[in-house]
Amino acid sequence: MKTIKVVAAILVEDGKIFATQRGYGEFKDGWEFPGGKIEAGETPESAVAREMKEELDVEVDIVELLDTVEFDYPQFHLSMDCFICKIRSGKLVLKEHKAAKWLTKETLSSVEWLPADQELIGTIETYLEDVR
Numbered sequence: 001m002k003t004i005k006v007v008a009a010i011l012v013e014d015g016k017i018f019a020t021q022r023g024y025g026e027f028k029d030g031w032e033f034p035g036g037k038i039e040a041g042e043t044p045e046s047a048v049a050r051e052m053k054e055e056l057d058v059e060v061d062i063v064e065l066l067d068t069v070e071f072d073y074p075q076f077h078l079s080m081d082c083f084i085c086k087i088r089s090g091k092l093v094l095k096e097h098k099a100a101k102w103l104t105k106e107t108l109s110s111v112e113w114l115p116a117d118q119e120l121i122g123t124i125e126t127y128l129e130d131v132r
Helices: 044-056 105-110 121-130
Strands: 003-013 016-022 035-037 059-072 077-089 097-103
Touching: 003 044, 003 059, 003 121, 035 044, 044 059, 044 077, 059 121, 097 105, 105 121
Parallel strands: 003 077
Antiparallel strands: 003 016, 003 035, 016 097, 059 077
8 A cells, every 4th residue: 555654734822723624635625734745855844844834824833743643544554744833924824725723622623634633633632731
């Protein structure tokens, strides 16, 4: 099975997490953490920075690697490095997503997460408890 290496940004601000809704493709309408594929020669960290600029028009500071999710979709295996990030500059602009919202620990489960992203919810809840 083919493995696809991607990154995701867990944008944190005031105890809230930024979630985006896909507006295209096979997983249209599913909720996810913004990010994308790691390009040849890129580190995961540089991929996160590039993807946030391309998708959301913001520059981010990477705080830490929260987790790496390994998930089998029917057609491929996804390996997703998930980084806690803070917005350094810019205003969030949805360039590829159709909707977005800031979620609290209590509302994290209020959206229909894509399966790989759903794997992170418990870890993020624990993270939010620890940073309070």
